[in-house]
Amino acid sequence: MLHTILRQSTKCRSTFLTMAARPMSTQRPPTAVLLTNMGGPETLDDVHDFLLNLFTDRDIMKLPFQPAIAKWIAKRRTPSIREQYDSIGGGSPILKWTRKQGQAMEKLLDELSPETAPHKHYIAFRYVKPFTQHALEEMKADGVERAVVFTQYPQYSCSTTGSSMNELQRGIVANGMENVKWSVIDRWPTHPGFIEAMTTKVERKLAEYTPEQRKDAIILFSAHSLPMSVINRGDTYPAEVASSVDHVMKRLGNQYPYRLIWQSQVGPQPWLGPQTADVVKNYGEAGKKNLVVVPIAFTSDHIETLFELDQEYAEEAEKAGITGWKRAEALNDDPIFTKAMATIVHEHLQSGQVVSRQYYLRCPGCTFDSCGTTRNFFKSYDPQQ
Numbered sequence: 001m002l003h004t005i006l007r008q009s010t011k012c013r014s015t016f017l018t019m020a021a022r023p024m025s026t027q028r029p030p031t032a033v034l035l036t037n038m039g040g041p042e043t044l045d046d047v048h049d050f051l052l053n054l055f056t057d058r059d060i061m062k063l064p065f066q067p068a069i070a071k072w073i074a075k076r077r078t079p080s081i082r083e084q085y086d087s088i089g090g091g092s093p094i095l096k097w098t099r100k101q102g103q104a105m106e107k108l109l110d111e112l113s114p115e116t117a118p119h120k121h122y123i124a125f126r127y128v129k130p131f132t133q134h135a136l137e138e139m140k141a142d143g144v145e146r147a148v149v150f151t152q153y154p155q156y157s158c159s160t161t162g163s164s165m166n167e168l169q170r171g172i173v174a175n176g177m178e179n180v181k182w183s184v185i186d187r188w189p190t191h192p193g194f195i196e197a198m199t200t201k202v203e204r205k206l207a208e209y210t211p212e213q214r215k216d217a218i219i220l221f222s223a224h225s226l227p228m229s230v231i232n233r234g235d236t237y238p239a240e241v242a243s244s245v246d247h248v249m250k251r252l253g254n255q256y257p258y259r260l261i262w263q264s265q266v267g268p269q270p271w272l273g274p275q276t277a278d279v280v281k282n283y284g285e286a287g288k289k290n291l292v293v294v295p296i297a298f299t300s301d302h303i304e305t306l307f308e309l310d311q312e313y314a315e316e317a318e319k320a321g322i323t324g325w326k327r328a329e330a331l332n333d334d335p336i337f338t339k340a341m342a343t344i345v346h347e348h349l350q351s352g353q354v355v356s357r358q359y360y361l362r363c364p365g366c367t368f369d370s371c372g373t374t375r376n377f378f379k380s381y382d383p384q385q
Contacts, residue, residue, distance in 0.1 A: 028118075029142055029143040029144050029145055030118045030119060030120035030142060030144065031116045031117070031118070031119045031120070031144075031146045031147075031148070031349075032119075032120060032121075032122055032139050032142075032144040032146065032147040032148065033102070033105065033106075033109070033119055033120070033121045033122070033147075033148050033150050033345055034121075034122045034123075034124055034135060034139070034147055034148065034149045034150060034168075035098055035101070035102055035121055035122065035123050035124070035150055035152055036124045036125075036126070036132075036149060036150070036151050036152060036161070036164040036165075036168070037094065037098065037123075037124075037125055037126070037151075037152040037153070037164070038054075038125065038126045038127055038160060038164075039092075039094060039095070039125025039126060039127055039128040039129075040091075040092025040094040040095075040128065040302045040303060041085060041091055041092055041128055042091045042092060042095055042128065042129075043090065043091045044082050044085055044086060044090055044091060046091070046128055046129075047078055047081050047082045047085060048074055048075070048078045049074075049128070050127050050128050051073065051074040051077055051078060051081065052070055052071060052074040053126070053127040053128070054127050055069070055070035055073045055074060056070040057126070057127070057163055058370075059158075059162065059163040059166045059167070059368060059370055059371075060158070060159045060162075060163050060230075062368075084303060084307045085303065085307075087307060087311060088303065088306040088307050088311075089306075092302045092303060093300070093301055093302065093306075094300055094301075094302045095123070095125070095130075097300035097301065097330075097332050097333060098123055098152065098300065099123070100332070100333040101299075101300070101332075101333055101337070101338055101341060102121030102123065103121070104333055104335070104338035104341075104342075105119075105121060105338050105341040105342045105345065106118075106119050106120060106121055108338065108339060108341075108342035109342045109345055109346060112342055112343070112346040113345075113346045113349055113350075116146070116349055119345075120142065122135040122138055122139055123135060124136075124164065124167075124168065126163060126164050126167060132164070132167050132168055132171045133171055133175075136171050136172070136175045136177060137175070139177070139180075140175060140177060144180060145179075145180060145181060146180070146181045147180050147181070147182050147183075148183055148184070148185065148345055148348060148349065149165070149168065149182065149183070149184040149185065149186075150185045150341075150344070150345060151164065151165075151184075151185060151186055151187070152299055152300075153187075153297070153299075154187065154188050154189050154191075154194055154240075154244060154297065154299065155187060155189045155223075155236075155237055155240035155241045155243075155244060155297055156186055156187035156189075156236055156237065156240060156358070156359075157226065157230075157235055157236070157237035158230065158233075158235050158363060158366070158368075158371065159226060159230055159235070159237075160237075161186055161187070162371060165184070165186070165374050165378075166368075166370040166371065166373075166374045168374075169370075169373065169374040169377045169378070172377075173377075181381070182354075182378065182381055183348065183353065183354045183355065183381065184354065184355045184356075184359065184378060185344060185345065185348050185356075186355055186356050186358075186359045187240060187356055187358065187359075188344055189240040189241070189243050189244045190243050190244060190247045191340065191343075191344055192340075193336070193337075193339060193340025193341075193343050193344065194244075194337070194340050194344075195244070195247045195248055195251060196251070196336060196340065197331050197334060197336040197337040197340055198244070198248050198294070198296065198328075198331070199248050199251040199252060200334075200336055201294070201328040201329050201330075201331065201334075202219065202248065202252065202292065202294055202328050203252070204328075204329070205292050205326050205327070205328045205329070206256075206292060208326060209290060209324065209326075213289075213290050213324055214290075216288075216289065216290050217256055217290040217291070217292055217324070218256065218257050218258065218259070218283065218288060218290065218291050218292070219249075219252075219256050219257070219258040219259075219292050219294060220258070220259055220261050220276070220279060220291055220292065220293045220294065221241075221244075221245045221248075221258060221259070221260045221261065221293075221294045221296040222261050222262070222263050222276050222293050222294065222295060222296065222309065223241045223260070223261075223262055223263070223295075223296050223297035223298075224262070224263060224264045224297055224298075224304060225262035225263060225264055225265050225271045225272045225273070225275065226238075226262075226271065226272050227267075227269055227270070227271050227272075228269070228270040228271060228272060229269065229270075231272055232365065233363045233364070233365035233366060233367075234363035234364040234365050234366070235363055236358065236363075238272060241260065241296060241297055242260055244296055244297075245258070245260050245296055248294075248296070259274075259279065260296075261273075261274050261275070261276045261279045262274065262275060262276065263275065263276040263277075263304060263308055263309075263313075264304055264308060276293070276308075276309075276313055277312075277313060277316055280313055280316045280317050280320060280322065281316060281320050283320070283322065284316075284317065284319070284320020284321050284322045285320065287321075288322065289321075289322055289323050289324045290322075290323075290324030290326075291317065291322055291324065291325055291326070292326045292327075292328060293309055293313070293325070293326070293327050293328070294327075294328040295309065295327075295328065295330055298330055298331075299330070299331045299337070300330050300331065300332050301330040301332060305327070305330050309327050310327060313325075314327075354378060354379075354381050354382040354384075354385075355378055355382070359375065359378075360375055360379065360385070362375065
């Protein structure tokens with residue numbers, strides 16, 4: 001009898017130790033951080049579909065016979081845009097940088113916020129893979145219960161973050177993910193971490209001048225332009241970009257003259273200016289030699305920095321006699337910036353905020369029903385509304 005009891009006791013102890021050694025299957029699902037962006041064609045073969053998806057997007061433009069017109073525009077523009085991407089290495093590096101940013105952010109977030117760990121980043125591009133649908137499928141497979149949408153545009157625009165949010169809302173409903181606890185970081189134009197990261201990039205570039213050259217340096221903050229039709233609807237983007245510039249200049253002690261300029265105009269309709277190309281030409285004619293261009297609205301390198309600023313406008317500067325043309329590096333995976341990303345998410349998680357107070361206020365001239373639908377959707381998660 002005693003032998004039998006001892007044998008059963010030993011067997012139970014062995015079973016307990018075996019179970020304890022196994023990884024727990026009840027580990028809580030990750031807190032999702034969904035990084036949203038327009039994206040960019042990773043290969044030359046992706047260029048046509050990227051353009052097609054962009055010009056088909058009825059959250060940013062409404063055209064008669066839009067599907068047919070979008071196909072015509074995409075086919076017409078693909079050859080020249082392919083050449084541009086070919087000149088920067090055969091595709092956009094934005095997915096590579098977003099992954100690096102997300103991975104670095106995850107590790108820092110786990111340290112900053114152990115109570116919401118583990119954290120996992122997901123990527124939702126608007127016009128190329130990985131699309132929003134791909135991200136939602138991955139989140140669903142991971143059993144995500146808490147998700148923070150983190151736009152990778154520091155300054156809000158209906159044409160960027162707004163479109164991504166509308167697409168996300170449709171995807172959440174289509175995938176039956178309304179039970180996830182959603183919240184959104186929809187803008188962060190003056191966050192101290194972002195301003196510090198951007199200011200550091202400017203300071204490093206200014207340091208490349210001699211003291212004499214630096215006395216005459218002009219800082220040009222270049223951001224992606226928008227059609228005036230979008231601006232006149234009441235889009236907050238220009239004001240938020242200007243606010244970012246103001247905060248960077250204050251950190252620099254307002255030591256240098258500067259201008260906010262706008263790049264990437266497409267088509268014949270009026271766009272927000274002055275255009276970067278015109279500014280470069282005019283300052284060259286005025287005898288200015290030392291210009292530092294700063295991509296203030298871009299958080300990673302892509303076609304606007306690597307082709308437009310580094311090649312197209314740099315060539316214009318050389319023709320105009322500007323000998324001290326310099327471009328501040330993009331934030332990419334700079335540790336100062338990835339720390340800022342983690343801090344922004346951590347502060348958001350602690351705040352209990354669903355969206356910013358600005359988000360609920362639509363543009364006074366908005367005519368897009370989808371904008372109202374999306375705002376009402378996220379308002380349903382907000383106990384303060």
